[in-house]
Amino acid sequence: MGPLAGMKVIEFAHVMAGPTCGLMLADMGADVIKLERVPDGEDTRRMTPPTIDGESAAFLMMNRNKRGIAVDLKHDAGKEIARRLLRTADVAIENFRKGTMERLGLGYEAMRQHNPGLIYCEVSGFGRSGPYADRGGYDLIAQGMSGLMSITGEGPGRPPVKCGAPMTDITAGILAAMGVLAAYAHKLKTGEGQRVDVSLFEAGIVHTYWQSAIAFATGVAPGPMGSAHPLNGPYQAFATANGWITVGAANQPNWLKLVDALEASALKDDPRFASNDARMANLPALVDRLAPLFKQRTSADWLERLEAVGVPAGPVLDVVQMHADPQTLAREMVVEVPHSRLKKHQSLGTPVKFSATPGAVAHGAPVLGEHTREVLAEYDYSKEEIDALIASGAIIAAA
Numbered sequence: 001m002g003p004l005a006g007m008k009v010i011e012f013a014h015v016m017a018g019p020t021c022g023l024m025l026a027d028m029g030a031d032v033i034k035l036e037r038v039p040d041g042e043d044t045r046r047m048t049p050p051t052i053d054g055e056s057a058a059f060l061m062m063n064r065n066k067r068g069i070a071v072d073l074k075h076d077a078g079k080e081i082a083r084r085l086l087r088t089a090d091v092a093i094e095n096f097r098k099g100t101m102e103r104l105g106l107g108y109e110a111m112r113q114h115n116p117g118l119i120y121c122e123v124s125g126f127g128r129s130g131p132y133a134d135r136g137g138y139d140l141i142a143q144g145m146s147g148l149m150s151i152t153g154e155g156p157g158r159p160p161v162k163c164g165a166p167m168t169d170i171t172a173g174i175l176a177a178m179g180v181l182a183a184y185a186h187k188l189k190t191g192e193g194q195r196v197d198v199s200l201f202e203a204g205i206v207h208t209y210w211q212s213a214i215a216f217a218t219g220v221a222p223g224p225m226g227s228a229h230p231l232n233g234p235y236q237a238f239a240t241a242n243g244w245i246t247v248g249a250a251n252q253p254n255w256l257k258l259v260d261a262l263e264a265s266a267l268k269d270d271p272r273f274a275s276n277d278a279r280m281a282n283l284p285a286l287v288d289r290l291a292p293l294f295k296q297r298t299s300a301d302w303l304e305r306l307e308a309v310g311v312p313a314g315p316v317l318d319v320v321q322m323h324a325d326p327q328t329l330a331r332e333m334v335v336e337v338p339h340s341r342l343k344k345h346q347s348l349g350t351p352v353k354f355s356a357t358p359g360a361v362a363h364g365a366p367v368l369g370e371h372t373r374e375v376l377a378e379y380d381y382s383k384e385e386i387d388a389l390i391a392s393g394a395i396i397a398a399a
Helices: 017-027 057-062 076-087 108-112 139-145 167-190 200-218 252-262 265-269 276-281 283-294 299-309 319-324 326-330 372-378 383-392
Strands: 008-011 031-036 066-071 091-094 119-124 194-199 235-239 244-248 313-315 334-339 343-348
Touching: 008 017, 008 076, 017 031, 017 057, 017 066, 017 091, 017 119, 017 167, 031 076, 057 343, 066 076, 066 372, 076 108, 076 383, 091 167, 108 119, 119 167, 139 167, 139 200, 167 194, 167 200, 194 200, 235 283, 244 299, 252 265, 252 276, 252 283, 252 299, 276 283, 299 313, 319 326, 372 383
Parallel strands: 008 031, 008 091, 031 066, 091 119, 119 194
Antiparallel strands: 235 244, 244 313, 334 343
């Protein structure tokens, strides 16, 4: 299943950014083997509530489609298991602090001696070089330092606000998957592996493309604008008689269509709103004129009228409403996933569609040590050796 069928990935990652990379690769068909620590697995298992029948909902989301083994990397036998897996792997993913894998004897320089084709993906707070390379990193810190929090919120003078989603974690994971695939293309042509170095900090910076362009041009740092756009308008959320909708009248034809839908032809003759430049220079006045008009009809009425004239618009949905939206369902972005203990549960689907090699969410996240015996047997450990490793505490294998 999927275009990456046959790719072998060893994931040492935990919580969000690194596991997002593994999730993306697994959804596209890679065999992702997740190594969890002994005795209690990775931290996301304890990010509760909520749970689904005792299983962490967060862990279920981030680790579907992966096989899981539990290995003590502080144990000599555990290190040897990791080395054996890495010697034939296409990809390794880790998001520990700088130097952790090297101290374990599992760093890139050590492993490339045995596997020159290894793609070694390191996801960290600030990258593996530069003055902050030794710092730990969290999404909140990266959002603050990357400029994201300075442009998020209702407007000037209000407290800083982070994006509701862990933006830099998820983006770093997606960028890491992109980097891995680029390195894999190079490997297929040359046989050579390489390091892939991705940070939460830079994952936040790439979301400031528009605002950085403005700052480079003007020398002024843009601030928060609520739901509005820094370069086009009107392009934001408006309150209606019974809720909120978003309206994207971001070019001149759409602006004129919007005025027609609003039945406010006088706006066409107002020089303050005659062009996008003028509208952006007078955005507060524009919003003051539009806001009362949108409150005259319900969200459904406006969405019908705007669709009829071809102005992009949509409702502001909460997450549960988004899950039930017909487009979400048609695109298979809510799926039922089989699970070894829960039988099945709901999860998000895979966002990249392929016509010839479709990916899929084929199985749920592993219980701790679910595939330890299966994976080690594939790497030529005998049943007796596996039993001895369990008895020594080097591994955990689920019953």
